[in-house]
Amino acid sequence: MAILFQQRFSLMWPAISEIRQSLLHILTQLDVNEGQIDDAGLVLTEYLTNLLRHSAGEDEAVTLVLSDEGEQIRILLIDPTPYFHKLVEQAPNWQVQSGELLEGGMGLALIRHSFPDFSYVAEQGKNHFSFLVKKEKSHKKVVILDDDLTLLPLLAAYLSDVYDIECFSEPNAALDHLKSNRCDLLITDFNFPGITAIEVIAKIRQFKQCQTLPIILISSDHQPDTIYHANQSYIDDYLCKPVSKTQLQLVCDRVLKRKVRRSAGFNSTQISTEFAQSSxxxxxxxxxxxxxxxxxxxxxxxxxxxxxxxxxxxxxxxxxxxxxxxxxxxxxxxxxxxxxxxxxxxxxxxxxxxxxxxxxxxxxxxxxxxxxxxxxxxxxxxxxxxxxxxxxxxxxxxxxxxxxxxxxxxxxxxxxxxxxxxxxxxxxxxxxxxxxxxxxxxxxxxxxxxxxxxxxxxxxxxxxxxxxxxxxxxxxxxxxxxxxxxxxxxxxxxx
Missing domain, CATH: 3.60.40.10 (PPM-type phosphatase domain)
Structure with missing residues (x-):
């Protein structure tokens, strides 16, 4: 089980927005479908709302953890509150189907409807509330740029059963595409007539939507100086030709997962602004x-x-x-x-x-x-x-x-x-x-x-x-x- 995201939040109203944004960003990157994203947001929002209505102030805190469990993502919220013990007590005179809601509108009916296999356990004085969402088949969009017309279709064939592929043999055509289309990963050769990939990457980084685009560089040039200069262009990985199907798939998977973790870290700064540390x-x-x-x-x-x-x-x-x-x-x-x-x-x-x-x-x-x-x-x-x-x-x-x-x-x-x-x-x-x-x-x-x-x-x-x-x-x-x-x-x- 790989931890994708873990952060502690002060139990205050602005935390709901930050937790929702972290959840949205990571689940979207992992191709969870919109229905499950909405259900996860609804359940956590309602759960947190109830914690806030009972909280003693900003001394209390919750921890959000997202972990990769293969085909599923586990969403876990850890809190020190006593507010939802009915989840574990399962009082015999209370029925899920009754529609009875607990404080603030949060009820077992809502949880069970959205995530019937949820888990709620108390360990060492803290509640661990979690549920699973499924990952869809990846629809990540990958652009491949290589002027070798023999190699280009081969690279595309290596990845086409996992990703949506767009191929280009000419840098300007790729630049035009990237300027106006969403892309999750760029794979590019190093040398082109009259221009290098380093210069192409510099142009790509001028597009706002491509400033954090992951890039894998593929080259037949194995010289340390070439690799060093390529890395100075803030690429995410460097592969030497020839490249096998397994090698390329593993590197693409690793780079995209690294992007999720990096993006999650960027979007989960502790709550603080210039005007106040409080809401x-x-x-x-x-x-x-x-x-x-x-x-x-x-x-x-x-x-x-x-x-x-x-x-x-x-x-x-x-x-x-x-x-x-x-x-x-x-x-x-x-x-x-x-x-x-x-x-x-x-x-x-x-x-x-x-x-x-x-x-x-x-x-x-x-x-x-x-x-x-x-x-x-x-x-x-x-x-x-x-x-x-x-x-x-x-x-x-x-x-x-x-x-x-x-x-x-x-x-x-x-x-x-x-x-x-x-x-x-x-x-x-x-x-x-x-x-x-x-x-x-x-x-x-x-x-x-x-x-x-x-x-x-x-x-x-x-x-x-x-x-x-x-x-x-x-x-x-x-x-x-x-x-x-x-x-x-x-x-x-x-x-």
């Missing part, structure tokens, strides 16, 4: 901020920064175009610019937004991307704000009636003619304000306005819930089926 932050005596999703886990293009200055708090909520690792890369320069500006001139949000827009227009930052931005300066309950192409805030009153804020302004850097000017709004006592990235709704695949989708979410939440319990439930209810989470999703609530 909550007091802004002043009147308002606090609760954050969920990408802005807390820091694994995509969504981020939030804040700075206290005098009696005000300056908040920037951004969504950089793209998803996952590629979007995260684009955030670094933008964060650096913002943090530098906040260090010297934190008071004027008009000046800040116009200066940032000019920097984007001049391509000093975000030269290869775009970003939406929401800028707020909060003093007590008074909020000065600018939306630069970002979804507009939604205000909820005590009766949970939706009040939309208006006055969206253009995306950053589109023109130097637009002068960004702030709007001032007062948040009434008992009201809360929802700030979100577009992924919060796009992942649900609904063709409704944000107001309509918020109303739909609110209809699913008990009227008796308020405060943190209401906010946490709002986030929980907004989860889509796991395989549909195509964009970084974030929700920030001021209340």
């Amino acid at each position: 909550q932050q007091a802004l002043n005596d009147d308002l606090k901020m609760s954050a969920f999703g990408g802005v807390v886990t820091g694994n995509g293009g969504d981020f939030i920064l804040s700075k206290h200055s005098g009696d005000s708090t300056f908040i920037i909520f951004a969504d950089v175009m793209g998803h996952g690792a590629s979007a995260k890369q684009e955030t670094y320069a933008l964060k650096g610019f913002i943090q530098g500006f906040l260090a010297f001139m934190p008071h004027d949000i008009n000046l800040f937004t116009n200066t940032l827009s000019k920097a984007v227009f001049d391509e000093h930052i975000l030269a290869g991307s775009l970003a939406t931005l929401l800028v707020l300066r909060i003093t007590g309950r008074s909020i000065e704000w600018i939306s630069a192409g970002h979804p507009l805030p939604i205000e909820l009153d005590r009766a949970r009636k939706v009040h939309s804020w208006s006055h969206s302004q253009p995306l950053l850097g589109l023109s130097l003619q637009h002068d960004y000017q702030a709007t001032t709004t007062y948040l009434k006592d008992g009201h809360c304000l929802l700030l979100f990235s577009d992924g919060w709704f796009e992942n649900v695949h609904c063709e409704q306005t944000s107001d309509q989708q918020v109303l739909k979410l609110l209809s699913q939440i008990s009227a008796s819930l308020d405060g943190d319990e209401f906010i946490n439930t709002l986030w929980q209810k907004s989860f889509s089926n796991l395989h549909l989470e195509i964009d970084d999703s974030s929700l920030v609530v001021l209340n």
Whole structure:
């Protein structure tokens, strides 16, 4: 049994998003079908929700472990809580088919329906809840590039019963294909007329979707210098011709498994952001901020920064175009610019937004991307704000009636003619304000306005819930089926 992923998470609401993303990324890489991915996401989300409703705080923790058991993947969650002992007690007067749900909506009926062969055991004071998902026949897409027209079909034949193969004998044709098509692995010869694989790889790495593409180099050149220079191009393996079928299949399998482990490690950083180590932050005596999703886990293009200055708090909520690792890369320069500006001139949000827009227009930052931005300066309950192409805030009153804020302004850097000017709004006592990235709704695949989708979410939440319990439930209810989470999703609530 090979461990693919293992990490300990503080038992806090943002951990649900991070665990779901880790699960999605690894199961997708391993060709688990969408139905099982969704079922696994649902069961773990509900299980974790119940742990959170009973947790004593961030001192408690859970551990997620994914392991390879041949044709199946075991998903294991280890927790120290006493909340689901009915799973092992099997009280004689309680029937699975009764549909009775335990606290928070988690029940044996749900578990048994999705994964009837689940395991739940208590060992040394900790619960071990696990279940298995099946791996499908691999449909990994492999591109083979070799100008030897005799060898090329042979290499394809070696792998065609395991992978979907695309063959190219000319580097430019392969580059055109990789620029616009998904690829899981590239196998390339070393020498081509007028160009080497090292130069081809450099061009490939300029494509965002290929920056982490695994590459296997095959060459008849066995010289140590050649191998050394090839390795400097960040390839994943080097094979010397002639290559046997078994050797090639083993190397491809090893490289792809290594990619899963490497990607899982990248996407599972401990929860920490520039604005808070916790999902909550007091802004002043009147308002606090609760954050969920990408802005807390820091694994995509969504981020939030804040700075206290005098009696005000300056908040920037951004969504950089793209998803996952590629979007995260684009955030670094933008964060650096913002943090530098906040260090010297934190008071004027008009000046800040116009200066940032000019920097984007001049391509000093975000030269290869775009970003939406929401800028707020909060003093007590008074909020000065600018939306630069970002979804507009939604205000909820005590009766949970939706009040939309208006006055969206253009995306950053589109023109130097637009002068960004702030709007001032007062948040009434008992009201809360929802700030979100577009992924919060796009992942649900609904063709409704944000107001309509918020109303739909609110209809699913008990009227008796308020405060943190209401906010946490709002986030929980907004989860889509796991395989549909195509964009970084974030929700920030001021209340």
